[in-house]
Amino acid sequence: MREMNMNQPTMRVLKRVIMTLLVATVLVFSVHAYQFSPLEQSFQPSGAESTKTYTIVNDSNDSIAISISALVRDQDAQGNEINSAADAYFSIVPNKLVVPPQSSWVVRVQYRGPRTVTNELSFRLKAEQIPYSQGKASTDKGMFNFLYIYTTSLYVLPTRVVENVAVRSVAAATNDEGEAMLAVTLSNLGTVHQLLISAVLEVRDSKGNVAVLQGNEALAGIDGMNILAKKTVTKQVAWPENLSRESGVTYQATIKYTK
Numbered sequence: 474m475r476e477m478n479m480n481q482p483t484m485r486v487l488k489r490v491i492m493t494l495l496v497a498t499v500l501v502f503s504v505h506a507y508q509f510s511p512l513e514q515s516f517q518p519s520g521a522e523s524t525k526t527y528t529i530v531n532d533s534n535d536s537i538a539i540s541i542s543a544l545v546r547d548q549d550a551q552g553n554e555i556n557s558a559a560d561a562y563f564s565i566v567p568n569k570l571v572v573p574p575q576s577s578w579v580v581r582v583q584y585r586g587p588r589t590v591t592n593e594l595s596f597r598l599k600a601e602q603i604p605y606s607q608g609k610a611s612t613d614k615g616m617f618n619f620l621y622i623y624t625t626s627l628y629v630l631p632t633r634v635v636e637n638v639a640v641r642s643v644a645a646a647t648n649d650e651g652e653a654m655l656a657v658t659l660s661n662l663g664t665v666h667q668l669l670i671s672a673v674l675e676v677r678d679s680k681g682n683v684a685v686l687q688g689n690e691a692l693a694g695i696d697g698m699n700i701l702a703k704k705t706v707t708k709q710v711a712w713p714e715n716l717s718r719e720s721g722v723t724y725q726a727t728i729k730y731t732k
């Protein structure tokens with residue numbers, strides 16, 4: 474029988490494949506699953522509804538450690554989310570805990586921010602799994618673990634709910650690849666966040682042309698977007714073919730969506 478001769482590059486490739494399989498195996502057996510719910514809650518600024526509970530369910534056969542924190546949720550001019558610590562706004566009890574295997578734990582969250590809220594306040598509540606050795610000497614140094622993070626939505630409701638998203642402006646634009654785009658600036662003039670579900674944007678140019686845009690492809694980044702109260706966001710969408718891009722042409726638009 475002829476002996477197979479492996480050169481060094483082939484051996485290196487084989488070793489990498491074996492290591493990848495070993496790491497994948499470690500990952501599979503290092504998962505400690507849990508659930509954190511609910512994923513969205515609305516609080517009142519005072520009274521009984523200023524306190525809510527969340528539930529952690531540990532489905533695994535090992536104890537897991539969880540750290541819970543609150544974050545302020547903001548948006549920049551492009552709609553990107555910006556977070557900062559919100560420790561002063563909430564009391565979280567407990568904010569760090571060890572959940573035994575096959576068990577659940579209730580976490581109490583109380584809003585402690587301003588009692589007068591004219592515009593909805595937006596936050597994130599984050600439950601983050603952290604490494605936990607269960608008091609034993611670690612025998613799995615160098616192993617990889619999936620540490621799950623749940624980031625939920627938390628809103629503090631205003632005294633008066635007003636829903637009103639309007640198109641502030643539309644203009645011809647060009648993206649980084651030099652493609653013709655339509656820059657759409659939306660303003661949430663209301664007092665609560667709005668999900669632009671099934672959005673329909675109707676655009677008219679000063680030459681009398683009309684374009685109706687809807688769906689994820691035509692309104693990428695706008696359809697389904699969550700625009701927070703009193704925020705103004707600009708998104709670029711593909712240029713509608715039936716609109717004029719001639720110099721001096723102006724544009725107007727309206728938006729509709731499912732509330």
